[in-house]
Amino acid sequence: MKTPAFLVDRNIVEQNCARMRDKALASGVAFRPHVKTHKTVEIARMQHGGALGPITVSTLAEAEFFAEAGFEDITYAVPIAPEKLDRAAALARKIETLNLLLDSDSALQALEEHGGKFDVFLKVDCGYHRAGVNPDSPDSVRLAQAIAGSPSVRFNGLLTHAGHSYDAKSVEEIRRVAAQETGALTRFRSKLTMPNLIRSAGSTPTMSVVDRFEDVDEVRPGNYVFYDAFQATIGSCTRADVAVSVLATVVGSYPERGQAIIDAGALALSKDLGPNHLDPKFGYGLVCDLDLRPLPMRLVALSQEHGKLEASPPPAVGTQLRIMPNHSCLTAAMYDVYDVIDHGRLVGEWRPCRGW
Amino acid sequence: MKTPAFLVDRNIVEQNCARMRDKALASGVAFRPHVKTHKTVEIARMQHGGALGPITVSTLAEAEFFAEAGFEDITYAVPIAPEKLDRAAALARKIETLNLLLDSDSALQALEEHGGKFDVFLKVDCGYHRAGVNPDSPDSVRLAQAIAGSPSVRFNGLLTHAGHSYDAKSVEEIRRVAAQETGALTRFRSKLTMPNLIRSAGSTPTMSVVDRFEDVDEVRPGNYVFYDAFQATIGSCTRADVAVSVLATVVGSYPERGQAIIDAGALALSKDLGPNHLDPKFGYGLVCDLDLRPLPMRLVALSQEHGKLEASPPPAVGTQLRIMPNHSCLTAAMYDVYDVIDHGRLVGEWRPCRGW
Numbered sequence: 001m002k003t004p005a006f007l008v009d010r011n012i013v014e015q016n017c018a019r020m021r022d023k024a025l026a027s028g029v030a031f032r033p034h035v036k037t038h039k040t041v042e043i044a045r046m047q048h049g050g051a052l053g054p055i056t057v058s059t060l061a062e063a064e065f066f067a068e069a070g071f072e073d074i075t076y077a078v079p080i081a082p083e084k085l086d087r088a089a090a091l092a093r094k095i096e097t098l099n100l101l102l103d104s105d106s107a108l109q110a111l112e113e114h115g116g117k118f119d120v121f122l123k124v125d126c127g128y129h130r131a132g133v134n135p136d137s138p139d140s141v142r143l144a145q146a147i148a149g150s151p152s153v154r155f156n157g158l159l160t161h162a163g164h165s166y167d168a169k170s171v172e173e174i175r176r177v178a179a180q181e182t183g184a185l186t187r188f189r190s191k192l193t194m195p196n197l198i199r200s201a202g203s204t205p206t207m208s209v210v211d212r213f214e215d216v217d218e219v220r221p222g223n224y225v226f227y228d229a230f231q232a233t234i235g236s237c238t239r240a241d242v243a244v245s246v247l248a249t250v251v252g253s254y255p256e257r258g259q260a261i262i263d264a265g266a267l268a269l270s271k272d273l274g275p276n277h278l279d280p281k282f283g284y285g286l287v288c289d290l291d292l293r294p295l296p297m298r299l300v301a302l303s304q305e306h307g308k309l310e311a312s313p314p315p316a317v318g319t320q321l322r323i324m325p326n327h328s329c330l331t332a333a334m335y336d337v338y339d340v341i342d343h344g345r346l347v348g349e350w351r352p353c354r355g356w
Numbered sequence: 357m358k359t360p361a362f363l364v365d366r367n368i369v370e371q372n373c374a375r376m377r378d379k380a381l382a383s384g385v386a387f388r389p390h391v392k393t394h395k396t397v398e399i400a401r402m403q404h405g406g407a408l409g410p411i412t413v414s415t416l417a418e419a420e421f422f423a424e425a426g427f428e429d430i431t432y433a434v435p436i437a438p439e440k441l442d443r444a445a446a447l448a449r450k451i452e453t454l455n456l457l458l459d460s461d462s463a464l465q466a467l468e469e470h471g472g473k474f475d476v477f478l479k480v481d482c483g484y485h486r487a488g489v490n491p492d493s494p495d496s497v498r499l500a501q502a503i504a505g506s507p508s509v510r511f512n513g514l515l516t517h518a519g520h521s522y523d524a525k526s527v528e529e530i531r532r533v534a535a536q537e538t539g540a541l542t543r544f545r546s547k548l549t550m551p552n553l554i555r556s557a558g559s560t561p562t563m564s565v566v567d568r569f570e571d572v573d574e575v576r577p578g579n580y581v582f583y584d585a586f587q588a589t590i591g592s593c594t595r596a597d598v599a600v601s602v603l604a605t606v607v608g609s610y611p612e613r614g615q616a617i618i619d620a621g622a623l624a625l626s627k628d629l630g631p632n633h634l635d636p637k638f639g640y641g642l643v644c645d646l647d648l649r650p651l652p653m654r655l656v657a658l659s660q661e662h663g664k665l666e667a668s669p670p671p672a673v674g675t676q677l678r679i680m681p682n683h684s685c686l687t688a689a690m691y692d693v694y695d696v697i698d699h700g701r702l703v704g705e706w707r708p709c710r711g712w
Contacts, residue, residue, distance in 0.1 A: 002440070002443075002712065003437065003439065004712055005712075036660060058661045078619065078661050078662065079617065081359065082673070083358070083605055083674070084358070084605075103608055104673050106609075106674065107607075107673055110674065123608075129613060129615070130617060130659065130662055131607075131608040131617050134612070137612075163659060249437040250437075251434060251437045251463075251487070252435045252459055252460065252479075252487040252488075253462075256490070261435065261486060261487050263434065266626070266628070267689050270622070270626070270627060271626060271628055271629075271686070272622070272627055273627075301486075303519060304686065304689075305392070305414045305415060305434050306434065306486055306487065316462060317435075317437075317438070317460050317462040318437065318438045318466065320439075329660050330622055330623070330660065333623050333660075333690075334689075335711070336711050337711075354692055355691070355692050355693075356358065356360055356619075356624070
């Protein structure tokens with residue numbers, strides 16, 4: 001197989017998909033998994049046990065791609081930009097439901113000025129402080145009431161993302177974030193006069209560590225299909241749950257300085273620093289042998305097409321290695337084609353959606 | 357124009373291309389620019405004043421792509437992996453010259469075992485300590501003599517890359533690295549009995565700050581076609597020389613915490629940390645207005661499709677910004693299409709080569 005290559009272990013993906021879906025079913029909550037990690041029709045179907053079901057996307061390009069493949073109920077989980085409304089409206093006319101996200105008066109006004117009728121969720125900040133309204137602010141209640149009263153929208157629910165679960169240093173800490181995530185939605189909804197608003201939550205760490213989804217109506221995890229070295233380090237999964245790796249070849253070996261060069265650099269792995277809040281020397285991915293057993297080697301630097309390993313002795317030129325990526329979403333996005341493996345054998349290719 | 361978008365200012369690219377080419381011509385050295393930064397046929401031709409000329413590539417996919425477009429003299433400037441020899445040999449049969457790179461006995465042995473006759477350069481380490489042989493080691497002289505004596509290769513020259521120029525904190529420091537770069541090649545060649553070996557050097561910082569190329573036979577800069585916020589900060593260029601930016605839209609604005617969210621995240625910018633050795637708070641790109649004037653805003657965090665800005669007051673939802681990327685090679689590689697602009701107007705699209 002040529003290198004670098006992005007290997008996806010089909011059996012592990014299937015296991016990860018089944019485990020999360022089963023938990024959602026057993027918990028009696030709606031399941032709307034995110035597809036941004038893999039961006040493929042094949043895995044989106046696996047997330048729903050082979051069927052077409054509700055999904056979450058991170059770009060309008062994904063929304064259009066999955067709509068074309070038959071997915072009819074899509075939430076675009078980034079606050080809508082006014083300049084994207086024409087495109088969103090065109091897609092909304094083609095499928096059953098396209099939920100848009102907003103968190104400001106100005107976005108609501110843009111929807112109203114555009115005309116038509118949009119399905120919307122209000123983004124709530126549960127402590128990550130990226131996007132979303134403060135659930136404890138009276139201004140947020142006023143915005144919710146304005147959305148509810150607008151003739152231009154159907155107000156379907158409240159949506160949050162506990163991205164700060166990625167800062168956690170232990171499973172206990174992830175569990176505390178999980179409680180914040182659902183707590184923020186429930187607390188905010190209790191201040192509103194719309195009791196049927198869906199409470200939608202989602203982050204792979206929080207969704208992975210809880211035994212059951214409680215105090216929430218819909219869940220939207222995404223990274224769990226692949227997991228990665230980061231998730232295994234903070235405790236969202238075990239290393240055996242990580243379904244993806246980058247196959248690389250050693251192209252230079254320098255015993256005198258205890259280093260080697262592989263043909264997987266920043267374009268093959270991404271420059272995500274991984275769990276460096278837990279280990280500042282973690283490096284740009286976990287270096288493993290062909291059976292995915294970790295090796296005593298660190299990937300200390302990446303340039304465009306070179307990855308620099310430290311190891312004593314370094315592996316010889318021609319040696320093949322598998323790198324468990326730090327952040328599978330970003331690594332997957334570097335590839336036009338995924339090489340699908342089953343018990344180590346290449347069994348197919350999957351092509352992700354790309355661009356915006 | 358939809359966002360995020362990768363804007364390429366055609367006039368600035370032309371100026372950057374002409375300046376470097378003129379310097380090479382005036383210096384009387386061979387010019388073999390790297391095409392890995394842009395990966396487009398359009399800019400590769402601009403690098404040679406509109407013609408097809410010798411180029412340097414970072415992947416075999418690029419080599420095949422540019423060969424298909426008529427480029428007949430190509431150096432693949434990453435040490436060759438044994439598993440790539442069949443593919444390299446197939447391409448070498450189609451064009452005038454495909455130079456491969458090696459820096460080990462084991463790679464030479466792999467070439468000999470493969471059969472055929474390859475054009476090669478020996479990679480020399482001039483202080484970057486990524487790939488290459490130590491120019492001051494007797495082992496390196498022995499390897500060079502073995503290459504010269506091998507029936508399987510034509511030994512064309514010595515090649516180095518002063519990647520450590522990127523660690524420089526001043527133009528003076530870059531000049532010192534430039535002297536190391538050419539000095540290592542000349543010193544090493546003087547120990548060999550092959551006086552006609554081409555000395556090939558290349559890094560955009562070193563090639564940009566010298567007034568004339570001396571003590572070298574061939575130059576291979578690449579990033580200079582675009583430059584970026586990093587190069588402007590260390591002094592390789594001015595900000596006015598930076599030809600590329602990412603157009604983004606503000607999708608969330610949070611005056612109460614002095615923050616905003618744009619629709620350009622890690623997939624639109626890459627997570628390169630830029631000149632953080634000079635400014636640890638530089639952020640993930642230089643935030644500018646639509647006329648590329650820097651704004652008092654910092655891009656402090658990137659997730660997959662969100663960029664988080666700090667600014668007081670933050671820009672309003674719907675505002676468009678241009679982000680000067682930290683590392684244009686990595687940012688360009690995130691796009692399937694570049695939007696080409698001329699005096700701010702969209703005039704075309706260029707499509708880069710992708711993959712490996």
